[in-house]
Amino acid sequence: MVAVPKTIAIVGANLAGGRAAQALRANGYEGGIRLIGAEAHPPYERPMLSKEVLLRHCEPERSFLMSEAGWEELGVDLHLGSPVTSLRAADAELELASGVRLSADKVLLATGGRVRKLEVPGAHLDGVAYLRTIEDSLRIREQLRPGAGVVVIGGGFIGAEVAASARLAGCEVTLLENGPTPLARILGIEIGAALTRVHREEGVTVLTETSVASIEGSSKVTHVITTTGQRIDAALVVVGIGIVPAVELAEQAGLAVDNGVVVDEYCRTSNPAIFAAGDVTNHPNQVLGERVRLEQWQNAQNQGAAAARAMIGKQEPFREVPWFWSDQYDLSVQMAGLPGGCDNIVYRGDLDSRSFSAFFLRDGVLRAAVAVNRPRDVKRTTPHIAAGAKVDAAQLRDESSDLRAVAA
Ligand SMILES: Cc1cc2nc3c(=O)[nH]c(=O)nc-3n(C[C@H](O)[C@H](O)[C@H](O)COP(=O)(O)OP(=O)(O)OC[C@H]3O[C@@H](n4cnc5c(N)ncnc54)[C@H](O)[C@@H]3O)c2cc1C
The missing domain is CATH 3.50.50.60 (FAD/NAD(P)-binding domain)
Structure with missing residues (x-):
């Protein structure tokens, strides 16, 4: 039986952290929630920053999970604009750059990642x-x-x-x-x-x-x-040369770190009072049977919620088929699973067109599906990835066959 903590501190007030705070309340948690973020904004969704915001289709405020008033209504104590600079694992005491000190019974690290910097002459120039x-x-x-x-x-x-x-x-x-x-x-x-x-x-x-x-x-x-x-x-x-996971606090707290904060399927770090979620985690993916560190919107929000439940004793293993999308011009690209390490790629449709799908197999088992302007192909094959099903390559290729029925 896990004791319900009186106060939970969430370090990192973006997608994983924000969704964790919301999930705590949605799951009936009535204790204190301190949501601490280095950025000045309340939690928001980054995907539109490279799409709708750049295209001037909307302003960034559209990306906020909730307004600051909404967080207040939810009883979440927001501390924005000042990073946590020190985390003492022994008594879960946090210190912010502003000098504020906070304590908590449990801590969730949702610190995400920072951009990898370019190191060439002139990289510092304006522009x-x-x-x-x-x-x-x-x-x-x-x-x-x-x-x-x-x-x-x-x-x-x-x-x-x-x-x-x-x-x-x-x-x-x-x-x-x-x-x-x-x-x-x-x-x-x-x-x-x-x-x-x-x-x-x-x-x-x-x-x-x-x-x-x-x-x-x-x-x-x-x-x-x-x-x-x-x-x-x-x-x-x-x-755009990638991100590095923001693991400084985890290292400071003596947690296991290896390409991210190492957690188990319940989002627990090597310290029982500290959990982690989102881009910063190196976690076991139960579907694919390997450890991964994902930089994906769905993972961040759902793992944040899973960590919240685990912190208040409602734990169930976090088990998901990774899912990602990208929009470029009139292309909607979707990917379920992870293509790496596959030994066979089966294409459906014409790669020279703007509408096709690809299925990635390892030993006949479907591991990933990628579709360009064919979201239904990803949706229909995701259950096979989740089931670790062997699939019939000829049927995957055949446009007339129903992708829901390609399990061999
Ligand atoms: C431009 C852009 C477009 C994207 N598009 C897509 C897409 O189309 N599809 C998709 O699936 N994914 C997309 N992603 C990825 C997705 O946005 C991330 O997976 C998601 O934001 C991860 O959320 P997170 O909360 O784990 O981490 P982050 O979003 O990195 O948030 C972590 C937060 O923690 C804060 N923090 C760090 N250290 C501290 C500290 N010590 N104290 C306090 N706060 C701290 C950071 O300032 C940050 O606000 C995109 C990302 C970007 C940048």
């Missing part, structure tokens, strides 16, 4: 931007003017979405990818190439096997010099 926060998105948006030279460094999802949004805003966009094709690291070379073709059709210059050697400008960026010697005009450089 070199990263995209993680609301302020980052607004700063980038300000520069997205028709005809402006924009160089995006890194062909992952953030880079691809920024390239698409900048292009839609009329900018002259160059995307640098140091691998064989953007998006290949997660989706594989064929799908990466198919999506790259779309970026080129939309007018983005995509340079592969190319990185940045240096950035030029006196105070503000004017050019990017590539590792292949090209000199590209740039008023704005957006760097």
